[in-house]
Amino acid sequence: MQVSVESIGNLERRVILSLPAGDVEAQIGNRLREIAHTVRIKGFRPGKVPTKVVEQRYGGQVRAEILDGLLREGLGKAVRENELNVVGAPQMMPGEDAAEGELKYVASVELAPDFGELDMSKLEVVRHTAEVTDADVERMLENLRQQRASWTQVTRAAKAGDLVNLETSSTVDGTRMPAEGVERTSTVLGSAAIYPEVESAIAGMQPGEEKTLDVTLPADWHAAQFAGKTIASTFKLLDVAEQVLPEVDAAFIRSFGVKSGDLEQFKADIRSNLERELKGALMNRLRREVGEQLATVYKDVELPPRLVESEAQALMANAAEQARRQGQQLAAAPEAFQEAARKRVLVALLVGEVARRNDLRLEPERLNETMRLIASTYEQPQQVIDLYRNDPQLMQGLQNRVMEEQVTDWIAERAQHTEKALSFQEAINQ
Numbered sequence: 001m002q003v004s005v006e007s008i009g010n011l012e013r014r015v016i017l018s019l020p021a022g023d024v025e026a027q028i029g030n031r032l033r034e035i036a037h038t039v040r041i042k043g044f045r046p047g048k049v050p051t052k053v054v055e056q057r058y059g060g061q062v063r064a065e066i067l068d069g070l071l072r073e074g075l076g077k078a079v080r081e082n083e084l085n086v087v088g089a090p091q092m093m094p095g096e097d098a099a100e101g102e103l104k105y106v107a108s109v110e111l112a113p114d115f116g117e118l119d120m121s122k123l124e125v126v127r128h129t130a131e132v133t134d135a136d137v138e139r140m141l142e143n144l145r146q147q148r149a150s151w152t153q154v155t156r157a158a159k160a161g162d163l164v165n166l167e168t169s170s171t172v173d174g175t176r177m178p179a180e181g182v183e184r185t186s187t188v189l190g191s192a193a194i195y196p197e198v199e200s201a202i203a204g205m206q207p208g209e210e211k212t213l214d215v216t217l218p219a220d221w222h223a224a225q226f227a228g229k230t231i232a233s234t235f236k237l238l239d240v241a242e243q244v245l246p247e248v249d250a251a252f253i254r255s256f257g258v259k260s261g262d263l264e265q266f267k268a269d270i271r272s273n274l275e276r277e278l279k280g281a282l283m284n285r286l287r288r289e290v291g292e293q294l295a296t297v298y299k300d301v302e303l304p305p306r307l308v309e310s311e312a313q314a315l316m317a318n319a320a321e322q323a324r325r326q327g328q329q330l331a332a333a334p335e336a337f338q339e340a341a342r343k344r345v346l347v348a349l350l351v352g353e354v355a356r357r358n359d360l361r362l363e364p365e366r367l368n369e370t371m372r373l374i375a376s377t378y379e380q381p382q383q384v385i386d387l388y389r390n391d392p393q394l395m396q397g398l399q400n401r402v403m404e405e406q407v408t409d410w411i412a413e414r415a416q417h418t419e420k421a422l423s424f425q426e427a428i429n430q
Helices: 021-038 051-081 134-147 196-202 250-254 263-297 305-325 334-357 364-375 381-390 392-414 424-428
Strands: 002-007 012-020 086-094 102-111 124-129 150-154 163-172 175-177 183-188 210-216 230-244 416-421
Touching (some): 021 051, 124 263, 124 392, 250 263, 263 392, 305 334, 334 392
Antiparallel strands (some): 210 230
């Protein structure tokens, strides 16, 4: 195989790969003959399948596999010999003007930029701190009680915290919704699940009472034809139920997996869970802090355009999926994601370069600790650990996450930094 490399810009190289067609066909033939010795095809005895039949069934697959392997080998050799710091996936295309008896392919690869000196002391990072207090534990205990709360119907007027069942209808521009009948809905007053004006109007109503209220819809209302308009909303209060919280007794505690039913053990488990959540939240804040600083200091660095475009497409796809789940359509154009994509690519390349230059390696202890922390949130932790260890894709994602956290810590330690204390609630509100 003949390989040559051409420069087509600061961050792009064209690798030309030329293969003798005869050598490729010979490898394909050898592989098909190997398959013929072992393959089982109905109507033929083992080892007696005609080569033509094997070629018809497996020829395309074998050709693709062998050609892919040869091209990968040639490209890898070119990258090593020319010391190319390739980022992203190469684009492989059939080449033009191939000579007779020759197969020619052209791979376009993008390179990491030259960042020059990487002086992390230029960065000014705010490192947030927080701790789990007894009040945080008690607040979470109260949240758990509310999750297990029951509702008891009452005959009094509705008030904040009550669960109310409603019949509703509305009219806008002469159009009634629904066209016939009413819609039934329920909400907890004070949860902000419906308009504040409507919640305020319901408070104090008796079961069976009905009201009509004018409500102005937001400008970004999901039904564009009604956005910003005022509707006449009619709602009838069907019934009211008040919340009944369970006692924090042994049965309640055991329902959360604490077999002893002991309150102090339950609180200790709650504290451990909150500390794990806090640790993750503080790391996310630190990653954002470091990322913003890196993006600012190195904002003028040229980036591989195809890599940025690929990231922008991924961001747009994620945004479109989130919009779809909310019953909406994404209105933003691809250009809207370019700046965010550029920042993400820049930070990712910088983190990788910092790790490479400083020979930072993945710490097995930190990887195992993170895996155990993730697993501890499930009922069968060992099954989760086994899942990670047996799934290369899951494990690779976890390794990338842990490595990024390691590099983030390394950078933050060398940057100029100040500490800012937060409460637990402030810290976890991203």
